[in-house]
Amino acid sequence: MRDRITAVRRNVLARHLFLALVGLLVVVVVVESISDYRNTQLASMAYLGIAAGGLTVLTGTNGQLSLGHGALMAIGAYTSALLLPDSDSSLPLSLVILAAVAVTLVVGAAVGLAAARLHGPYLAGATLALAVAVPGIALYFKETLGGEQGLRVVMPDIPVWVLDLAFFVTGQDLSRSRYTAYVGWLTLIVVFVLLANLSAGRTGRRWRAVRDDEVSAELAGIDLGRARVSAFMVSAAAAGAAGAILAFTVKLAAPSAFTLTLSLTLLAAIVLGGLGSLAGALIGAALLTFLPSVVTDVGRSAGLSDIQAAELAPLVYGLVMVAVILLAPAGIVGSLRGAVQRSATTRRTTSPTTTKGTAS
Template sequence: MTDMKQKTAAHDVPEKSVPKRRGGSRLAPLLIVLAGAVVILILSYTLPPFRNYQLATVGAYLCVTAGLTVLTGLNGQLSLGHGALMATGAYAFALAQNKWLSMPVSFVVAIAVTTAAGAVIGLAAARLRGPYLAGLTLAVAIVVPSVTSTFDEVFNSDQGLSVVLDPPPGTIPMERWQVWLCWAGALITVLVLATLVRGRFGRRLRAVRDDETAAKLAGVNIARTQVLAFVVSAVCAGLAGSLFALLAQSVSPGAFPLTLSLFLVMAIVIGGLGSLFGALWGAVLLVALPAFAQSIAEQTGSHRLEGNLALVVFGVVLIVVMLAAPGGLASIRFTFIRRFRRVR
């Protein structure tokens, strides 16, 4: 009788009490990345060369916006110097590529150099908060371009460095080859970051962002978490910089001005802080809005407005998005879902 009661009780256990496997949630980022790879492959064959170049630029920007949104949105560290980290990766890639003419080696060198730079800045940033951290990273964004002018024998001053690249394999057009390389880096970056933020590392980032005292009482090492967050973001910025060197086939200080760092911050805010989907929106805006501003400047015939008009357009879009969707463009889908459920 006892055995029969135990079997009956086991069958009467409700399904909700049985823990569900989380394999589907773990595979979700991989499936999304694979679907994105298929879409990019199709677009690379259907778009004209110039649109392919713009698509490749979006992929390069996605690397840095994804890393920056993890740093700022999930860990709460504001960085105004990611343009300088991109420049560091671009110059390291150019010097390595011109010396060894091996693209994989050049990418490894660029990532290693920016990792070291991110660790140094992260160690200093771990002791700073708020405007002091922003001031430190802003100083980095100003100092790095001036280094190229100081050591002009190595970096060729304002003229920059040309990047020697091997031709694409077979008969693949250069623009299509650039799309594949840039989006390979972008999709790998998104997959790695999605895996990190969904695990223990992501929980530590959010805990430090929300309440450092509570996180410390829970056993989280605050300084180590902040340094690791900065290093991860710096690696993404270095990869993005090397991809930009690959796209332009040259590197110069003018390609990484201070306004680039401001654009990156505004892009992740408009897209949605802490969301990798918002980082994609930010990458698209970083390509679309300057092109839109340039077309307006050409139509008006005023080339003086071309440099400042992009910043104005970004500012207007930032204000409109913050009024309409305070959570950024990535939160619009959740707003529609909530309204649809209310209607039903």
Template sequence: MSDLQGPTSVVAGAATDDPPTAATAAADAPSAAATGGRTLLPRSTLLRHLLLVVVGAVAAVVLLEVTDPFTNSQLATLSYYAIAAGGLTVLTGMNGQISLGHGALMAVGAYTTALFLSADEPLPLPVVLLASTVVAIAVGALVGVAAARLHGPYLAGATLALAVGLPGLAIYFNDWLGGDQGLRVRAPRAPEWFEAFIDAVSGNPATNTKWLAYVGAICLLVTWFVLANLVRSRIGRTWRAVRDQEVAAELAGIHLGAWRVLAFVVSAAAAGLAGGVLALVVRLAAPSGFTLVLSLSLLTAIVIGGLGSLLGALLGSALLVFLPPFVTDLGSGWGLDSTEAAQLAPFVYGVVLVLAMIFAPAGLVGTLRMRWLAHRATRAARSTPG
């Protein structure tokens, strides 16, 4: 790891004659912005992210306690979408690899969770979720090694085959994985300490839906803490070097294949954990829940939110979760029947995607960040004498 700083610096120097795209500049903007200006946050990256985790945990508790059970369920859904989208952000936004197979990796985590929880005496829930992550890592490593030499549409095609083929194993191993009907997931009940915590915080009922929403929030915070530190470390800088200037990175001594496999493994770990949370929330692991649509939805979320931005992944995931029911309710209010109102949601989501591509080509977060940096640069130029 000690040799990463040098190659990254060489690659950055080689990139001066080939300016990065708008999306690339937006993804790298946090590093540039962090070097100057006043801030109330700690200078240490680790402490800064720990503080943000604490703030996020407080916000999650407040949000889950002031909302109704249906919204709690939606927030639980948001958690597994955001976990998977965060991992895909590392792979696509940071390392430049396009994956259409993350729905299949989520299926690996979901089925692993279902199998472990089906035991007569299941292991503790954290151990089960960790096992789901480890199994997804193993599958992701195999796929990453096989796809390390592929680029662009070839990699997308390989991962597309994974998304189409892997869920079909549940049908082939019908007796073990439940076939088309899938496996029912026996979600663990809320422990007594959780009921005591909720009673002390708000006095609201400690339902199992709320418990699973808290599990999803904890997994999301832990995952994003790890991903945020990786992105801001020398590992993240090397990923961006491989993404932006492959030839210069290889000349600088960076093993492109190894770093691509590492990005795929990290992304697969997030997808496996997201699949485990999905199995708990939906209480079912079935092939119909892990179709190509899921993989495309994750990719759409990070494109709308902003490639290379974890906050963008969260915003894109929120659109996936909250926009369809909002549009459906809106359509029902306009007098449409239930079928017509449900069909209106994908249309509106497609319109949002097109508008984002036209007016925010770097994603929502990336475009706002670029405009803010341009505003700061303009203000600094005006204040400079002479």
């Protein structure tokens, strides 16, 4: 048994799959034990988490800054909305998500090709233009894309086998918001496993090499442009999946959902959580999902008026951001990891024999 566990630890894929399985169990337990309302919040956290996960790979692992991921999410969301126009559409959600990913991947490739030639502020500027321009497309093609009002997303009925399976496993009837939460979190787990594998393998090493030193990466035989474009495409694909989940959750694809604010929110999520860490992206997404409503509720129960309570949320969010950057500049996960490593090093110097295999 012990040998097998050690083997599993050594094998990256097996380890990620194991983590995914644990994650899946946690998701089932959590989703089943909370209210419908909390489940819609969970679904929101899932789409923010997926997009932030993709962005953290791009920014943290490959060193490219994107201010346009909100726009890429918009492409995923609009693709889903166009595929789910009314309740007659019999397309399974998994195919819708794949279609959203595929379309976003194509756009991501085009943007990535341009982005690969740019650095730092220029790259930020180019992706910023994307964030500003994409919502405008929806306004321009009003007939097909619904203009300011956006497109409605009609969720198809939950397939019977899913209902049966859900009842078999949990003994409860599956409500719609639970279903959406499951779809969101299953997608998140799949995306995270893929991202984690990519980052841990050869592709990830190339991305990191390009991030750390272009010249030495090139000397080592890495094609810079290719590494950059591939990172951007992977990241865009994740954003596309996130867009699809957003469409399922909100049941609407409207330009006002995909403003620059969304792109900046994603960036804030990965900075809060810790650049380059998928767990950090998830923590950042959780903060962004739950912090505003918690703060508003606290404000209201403390006797503030509705307007003051509503204004409190962005204030606290700003303060948390400042606090994290001042106290934990590597983000929450980054700083925790640093602290753990430091204590491990201290332990190692005192008793070197006991720490075998703890440090990375």
